[in-house]
Amino acid sequence: MARKRFSDEDVLNLLRQFEVELSSGSDVASACRKVGISDATYYTWRKKYGGMGKSQLREMKDLEKENSRLKKIVADLELDKLILKETLDYLKPKA
Known part of the structure; x- marks a missing residue:
């Protein structure tokens, strides 16, 4: 599978989408599948960019x-x- 690079702004937007998905009752694995990234990538992004505007x-x-x-x-x-x-x-x- 080809590696895709996301810009920092894209990462912030995806994290906002994750928050919406998770607040609607979805779990992390299904939200990651929707966006097309792994769970580890999500947790890495959340650690680096979490709560950042x-x-x-x-x-x-x-x-x-x-x-x-x-x-x-x-x-x-x-x-x-x-x-x-x-x-x-x-x-x-x-x-």
Whole structure:
């Protein structure tokens, strides 16, 4: 079976549909069958996106983007630090 990728917005919409299905008396397995995903996928999504709105999702994406940008900056600074340390060791007079 081909693997299908859902966008974050699609996941939020599907979770809302799940809530409607479950509130109408359906069980998790039949709701998953209707949407076409496994139970494990449902529980993973619920753990990650449960209770989240679209604005919170947007904020989470912005924070993840900012976090990756800051990690790149730290990596560059660490590399510069190592280069300067090696240069200093090379230029130190040997006794």
